[in-house]
Amino acid sequence: MVVKTDTCYFSEYRIYPGHGRRVVRRDGKLLVFLNSRMRAHNNNRKKAMLLRWTQAWRRANKKLHVNKIVQKRVAKKSTRVFRAFSGISLEELQSRRAPNSDFKKSLRDAAERKKEVEATKSSKPAAATTAGASKRTKPKSTQSQMGFTKIPKKVRIQHQGMLR
Numbered sequence: 001m002v003v004k005t006d007t008c009y010f011s012e013y014r015i016y017p018g019h020g021r022r023v024v025r026r027d028g029k030l031l032v033f034l035n036s037r038m039r040a041h042n043n044n045r046k047k048a049m050l051l052r053w054t055q056a057w058r059r060a061n062k063k064l065h066v067n068k069i070v071q072k073r074v075a076k077k078s079t080r081v082f083r084a085f086s087g088i089s090l091e092e093l094q095s096r097r098a099p100n101s102d103f104k105k106s107l108r109d110a111a112e113r114k115k116e117v118e119a120t121k122s123s124k125p126a127a128a129t130t131a132g133a134s135k136r137t138k139p140k141s142t143q144s145q146m147g148f149t150k151i152p153k154k155v156r157i158q159h160q161g162m163l164r
Contacts, residue, residue, distance in 0.1 A: 003016060003017060004017065005017075006020060006032045007032070008020070008032060008033055008034040008038050009031040009032055009033060009038075009042065010033060010034075010038040010039075010041055010042045010048055010054070011034060011038050011048065011053070011054045011055060012048075012054065012055035012056065013034050013038075013055070015032060015034050019034065019035075020032055020033060020034055020035070021033050021035070021036070021039060023039065082094070082097075
């Protein structure tokens, strides 16, 4: 049978069910003490590391007997296994997975065409701005650049009233 135990806040001993005292600190932290001795030491602001019988002192002075020889488990690398399913043979699956050189070439051509279209688009506005330099254009606000549109306060209030 597994018994749920707490650990003492001060001594770090195990506290079994039916034992111990719980104290809620002013900041809301719950402290669990094994007995009044531990609570008194904590209330008197004793440092657990200075008392030889506490786990903190034993840890600081390397008195705990811990099995340090723990081998790290080496995780096996998972390998993908491809199987035929629902009427598609394994060879057909592999041929679909491995893209052909024609397919790669068509992708490359599409990317080049896209770059050419973008280059032509960027050159057209440059010519338009030189022709329309005499017209004054209002600089865009930072809000519109970020995707925000300013809504007047009256409109906002009216809209909220309609929602209610």
